Amino acid sequence: xxxxxxxxxxxxxxxxxxxxxxxxxxxxxxxxxxxxxxxxxxxxxxxxxxxxxxxxxxxxxxxxxxxxxxxxxxxxxxxxxxxxxxxxxxxxxxxxxxxxxxxxxxxxxxxxxxxxxxxxxxxxxxxxxxxxxxxxxxxxxxxxxxxxxxxxxxxxxxxxxxxxxxxxxxxxxxxxxxxxxxxxxxxxxxxxxxxxxxxxxxxxxxxxxxxxxxxxxxxxxxxxxxxxxxxxxxxxxxxxxxxxxxxxxxxxxxxxxxxxxxxxxxxxxxxxxxxxxxxxxxxxxxxxxxxxxxxxxxxxxxxxxxxxxxxxxxxxxxxxxxxxxxxxxxxxxxxxxxxxxxxxxxxxxxxxxxxxxxxxxxxxxxxxxxxxxxxxxxxxxxxxxxxxxxxxxxxxxxxxxxxxxxxxxxxxxxxxxxxx
Numbered sequence: 283x284x285x286x287x288x289x290x291x292x293x294x295x296x297x298x299x300x301x302x303x304x305x306x307x308x309x310x311x312x313x314x315x316x317x318x319x320x321x322x323x324x325x326x327x328x329x330x331x332x333x334x335x336x337x338x339x340x341x342x343x344x345x346x347x348x349x350x351x352x353x354x355x356x357x358x359x360x361x362x363x364x365x366x367x368x369x370x371x372x373x374x375x376x377x378x379x380x381x382x383x384x385x386x387x388x389x390x391x392x393x394x395x396x397x398x399x400x401x402x403x404x405x406x407x408x409x410x411x412x413x414x415x416x417x418x419x420x421x422x423x424x425x426x427x428x429x430x431x432x433x434x435x436x437x438x439x440x441x442x443x444x445x446x447x448x449x450x451x452x453x454x455x456x457x458x459x460x461x462x463x464x465x466x467x468x469x470x471x472x473x474x475x476x477x478x479x480x481x482x483x484x485x486x487x488x489x490x491x492x493x494x495x496x497x498x499x500x501x502x503x504x505x506x507x508x509x510x511x512x513x514x515x516x517x518x519x520x521x522x523x524x525x526x527x528x529x530x531x532x533x534x535x536x537x538x539x540x541x542x543x544x545x546x547x548x549x550x551x552x553x554x555x556x557x558x559x560x561x562x563x564x565x566x567x568x569x570x571x572x573x574x575x576x577x578x579x580x581x582x583x584x585x586x587x588x589x590x591x592x593x594x595x596x597x598x599x600x601x602x603x604x605x606x607x608x609x610x611x612x613x614x615x616x617x618x619x620x621x622x623x624x625x626x627x628x629x630x631x632x633x634x635x636x637x638x639x640x641x642x643x644x645x646x647x648x649x650x651x652x653x654x655x656x657x658x659x660x661x662x663x664x665x666x667x668x669x670x671x672x673x674x675x676x677x678x679x680x681x682x683x684x685x686x687x688x689x690x691x692x693x694x695x696x697x698x699x700x701x702x
Contacts, residue, residue, distance in 0.1 A: 285360055300335055335635040336671040337680065345468045363389040370407060376442060376613055378409075382407035394426035399423070402433075414439040421693075427473055432483075434467040434603070441495070446504035447596070448651040449659025453689070458495040459505070461594065464488045477527045483520040485546060486553075489513060489594050495640030497559030504652055505593050514592035517553050528568075532605050532699035533677040534572030534578070548589070558589025564602075566702055575630040580702040582607055586619040597621035605699045610663025610692065618649030622657065625702065629669070638678065639669035643701075663687040665695075672698060 324553035331353055338687035367385040381411040386403030404418040420433040441460040445451040469483030490513040497503055504512075526537040548554040565581040584597035598617030599608035606613070607623040625645040630677065632638040644664040648657045667683030 296338045313548040331674055333635065334671070335345055335633075335637040336674040338673060349395060353464040359402050363387060363474055370405060372451075376411075377413055379411035380407050380409045386543075391423060395426045397423055397425055398427055398430075399459070411441060412439075413441060416568075429473070429481075430469075430471045430479060431690075432467075432469040434465065435463040436463070438463040441616060444505070444614060445616070445658065446652075447508060447593075447649070448504075448649070449618075449661065451504075451616070452609075457497050457503070457694070459492065459594070460495055461489045463594075466518065471522060471524065478523070478525050480521070480523045483522055485518055485520055487514075487516040487595050489515075489592065492594070508593050508652065509590070511555075511594070514594060516548045516557070516558075516592060517554040518546050519552070519553040520544055520546040526697065530677055533679060534566070534568045534576070534700070536568050536576045538568050539566070540566040544666075545649055548591075548689070555592060558586065558591050560584055560586045560591070560597075571628075571630075573631065575628065578627045578629065578700075578702065580625040580627075581623075582625075583622040584620070585622075591619065599647060608641065608647075608661075608663065609645060609683055609695045609701070610665060610687035611647075612691070614692075615691070616647060616661060618651065619655055620650035621647070622648040622659070627701070629700070636674060639671075640685065641667045641669060643667070643683065643685075658685050661688055663691075669693075 296603040329621060332350065338352070342349045343350070365385070365387045367383060370380065370382040370384055381620050382405055384403065384405035386401065388399050388401045390397055390399055399625070400422040401419075402418070402420040402422075405415070405474050407415040409415075415478075416437040418433070418435040422431040422432070422433075422443050423429070424431075439462050443454075443459050445461045464486070464698045466486040467483065469481060471479040471481040474480050475554050492510075492512045492514070494505060495508070511628075523543045525539070525541040528534040528540055531540075534540070534604050542547075542562070544562040545559070546562070547559045549557055558700045561584075563581065563583045563585075567579050569577045578644075582602055585600070586597075596617040596619060598621050599615045600606065600613030601621065602618075605613055606624070609625075623645060624647075626644065627641050627643040630639060632640055644662065646660050646662040648660045650656060651658055665683055665685035668683055669681055672680045674676045681700065683695045683697070683701075684692070685695055686692045
């Protein structure tokens, strides 16, 4: 769920596992999904968990503690507020070395009725490229799951590479755009039927102090052609419809499915620079395969219906909520007014104790062109990866993938929780 193009993710994840255990054994990652599933009701027997091995077990062995004690410590874990914190150490292609701290919490609004675990999490990061990141996310479930309130707040001071609009851009087109950014997303979803939720939301994307760096003299960039400004604001009302039959959102089982359709209308009446709207379609299906394997498919698309989104709000590679689309290419490598991505992944166990697993994946993405808004180029990628069990109670994995795209694009991509 959290992509990071890194080369030493397994070692770092093990170190973080140890830190996490020292702070609180229940914490799993900086996004609500893992907290929710980690602290939720357990369906496996104690013996089944005892036969499984994860990174936290290994961390306990390192500090000479008995992993079997974790079975007792999880009883009733979802009945009170749990807070946790952990240091962050990462290396990515877009940030280089990153350090910081993450903190989160989980609680239940009603212990007398079946209610999902609510969670909130935040992080403070500073990178070797002098980027500052402050993300905060929340998921609050009302009693009996009648409502789900979702929040996504961010502050970024984030110079990043950009290549221009469309599929014909090359590595030679790369230059840096520096900006400051605030995101404020809030949704209120109501349960309307079996596995269905729907409701309104508000989305604000505000960029300022935007500047282009390293552009050769005389070159006219796609940003300038599209309409450069040193600030931009997108402010609009959204309607979200979700179907979700997954019992575990961070490692879905075969036979489950997820669908999300979101319509967004940005308006100058709400402070947006212009009136524009878009539709987001996110479809996922998981099939059971022999020997506890899963064949997963993902369709993700954002289509601008009318108007012109600001350049920095254009959809593209890695522009989904958790920056996971398009493994094999750098985040933001391809952008356009319309974006489509197709992915498939075969997930299989390697060891009988669940500690190690593997994946084989392929994907293909395309963006619309600046001149005609048509899809003209498809960029495929493929790769394989290793899965190391991070937390056996939540069934969450530390993931290390190596993706290969076209024109020499390749690299490692790390994740805590499955990519989709």
